[in-house]
Amino acid sequence: MQPQTAALRNSSTVTEFVLVGFEQSSPSTRALLFTLFLALYSLAMAMNGLIIFITWTDPRLNSPMYFFLGHLSFLDICFITTTIPQMLIHLVTKxxxxxxxxxxxxxxLVFLVGVAECILLAFMAYDRYVAICHPLNYAQIVSRQMCVRLVLTSWIFGMVNGIFLEYISFRNPFCKGNHIENFFCEAPIVISLSCGDPQFSMKLIFIDAFVVLFSPMVLIVTSYARILASILSRASSSGRGKTFSTCASHLTVVIFLYTSAMFSYMNPRSTHGPDKDKPFSLLYTIIIPMCNPIIYSFRNKEMKGAMGRALGRGNLV
Structure with a gap:
């Protein structure tokens, strides 16, 4: 107890952090990465912005599914903007x-938006369940007011959970340096630099991640189990194919996001390292936000048509 107290007392006050990121890469590598990430960021912003525009302005997409999809794209824009612009600046400055x-x-902000997106994806699964299994009551169950409430719930849950995770990450002073082996302030790495017992903070992060990820997962799995049972009971193979296509896009996004989040926040810290952390960090900070609109637009004829109308090129077939 006394050594720990002495360490806390002797720890210097950290006023800034150094994001190591790609600092040790050669100038040519950093220039290549800057070009690549700038292109990916621009593509993600453009495609998510287009989805927001068409889902909020095209009257043919006036349904809860596209209402949720527009908000998912808005969350993706918020998510990549909290990390990627700073990384791009650090790639070209010393x-x-x-x-x-x-x-x-x-x-x-990363916690807020990330948690809100996990919750929103669960609500989107519930929306698909009601639309497929209870089509006659769909308009009454998933009304416009209900959609607004669900979106607000995801945001509020993200805000409250973000406050808790922020407190856990910064509750101890820092005495193990200020170099973060990543391109943004990621909680597990920041916690590893703190004094006291980082393992206790990591256990709280693990428990929180378990609740945040697996609670929505229960709703998602339950929804799709009932959807699958409904699909298999149908005689029409064409109806099955259309339903599977609609659900496949959402499931793909869920798998990508949840897998990367589980690795980042639910793995033992001893299994982590810069070479393992950075690829997964890049996956959920830029690759997934860029892929989400591609996954939804290419697998949905209504989205293709709306994009074609928005771009003034007629229907995309």
Whole structure:
């Protein structure tokens, strides 16, 4: 107890962090990465922005599914904007430091948007369940007011959960350096730099991630189990194919997001390292937000048609 107290007392106050990220890469590699990530970021912003525009303005997409999809794209834009612009700046500058407050703010926004997206994906699964299994009562069950409430619930849950996770991550002073082996302030890495007992904080993060990920997963699995039972009971093979196609897009997004989140926040810290963390961080901070609109648009004829009308090129077939 006394050594721990002495360590806390002797720890210097950290006022900034250094995001190591791709600092050790060669100038040519950083230039290549800057070009690649700028292109991916621009593509993600453009495609998600287009989905927001068409789902909120095209009267043919005036349904709960596209209402949720528009908000999913908005969350994706928020998510990539909290991390990627800063990474792009650090790829072309020598100063990779961020202030203590900036690090806290970035981490909070990542938690808020990430948790809200997990909850929203569960509500989207419930929407598909009602649409497929209770089509006659769909308009009454999933009304416009209900859609707004569900979206607000996902945001509120993300805000409250973000406050809790922020407190867990920054509750101890820092005495193990200020170099973060990633391109943004990721909670497990920040916690590993703190004094006291980082393992206790990591256990709380693990428990929180378990609740945040598996609670929505229960709703998703239950919804799709009932959808599958409904599909298999149908005689029409064409109806089955159309339903499977509609659900496949959502399931693909769920698998990508949940898998990367589980690896980042539910794996023992001893199995992590910069070479393993950065690829998964890139996956859920830029690759998934870029792929979401592609997955939904290419597998949905209504989205293709709406995009074609928005771009002034007629229907895409």
């Amino acid at each position: 100063n990779h430091t961020v202030s203590f407050v900036s690090c806290m703010t970035q981490m909070y």
